[in-house]
Amino acid sequence: MNENDANRATEGLPVSFTDATIEDFPAALEFIRNLWDYNTYDEQETRAVYEKVIADPDSFIFFARAADGSYCGMCHGDYFQTFWMSGLTCYVSSLIVRRECRGRGVGTALLDHALARAKSRGCKAATLDSGLPRTAAHTFYEHYGFEKSCYGFEKYL
Template sequence: MTADVDSGTFSLRRATKADLPRILALLMDDQLGATRENLDDLAPYERAFEMIDGDPAHLLVVGELDGEVVATFQLSYLPGLSRRGSLRAQIEAVRVDDALRGQGVGALMIQWAIDQARGRGCSLVQLTTDKSRAAAHRFYERLGFVASHEGMKLTL
């Protein structure tokens, strides 16, 4: 997928291991990520990347603007018995460089993910977003997502 945005030409592609430092920088570039991530030891991130990259049910994506990584997200396909045994897509870790917010990059990424899910036969696309991210909630609602469930997590 390639599209013109205010700042240049934006494109999406499968992430490579070489993209890992920039992906991690994007993940850390907000108040929640800054407290969760620790780049002192890259080994856990490298192991996670290898697992994601080696599993066809998962896709780590980067967005480039004129060749520079400026965005990322993960798309995972989850089989289930509910909904008549249908496949669902899970979007995770959506990040766009601050300088590009409001230019349509996030919407392009999410629409691409939805199209991929539809192409794989998914009956549902789901995502979670932290309760403190009011702007993200408005963004996803504008794209047609509905806050239909209450999510719960248990940190281990």
């Protein structure tokens, strides 16, 4: 699938998918800050991570863009080997839709595109997590076909 030609009509909001470039960083930072608004993000540190992600062949980041070029959504993930699936798995770590684009199929289009990429890469499964308070997102993921499979834990180092 060609990244620039992969168009999908999403309930009246046609979007195209473009792989992230360094020029897209301001948009990515806005998405990140809006989703995790309880965190403080240093722009230089976040940019350094962004640069590593776009350079890593085992990571992806792409945007859903409207016909006018505006950013509607962003998706970031990684491919990794796991014993759980005895093979390659796709972890969708960020799926963010701009507030004014929500409810118009953009999230579904982003997930469709991410999972198509994972399948073409040879992944056996896809996994994601979602913060406990994000119940609307949980409903969306379950409606899409994801199943609750575990509790997630984290520890800051």
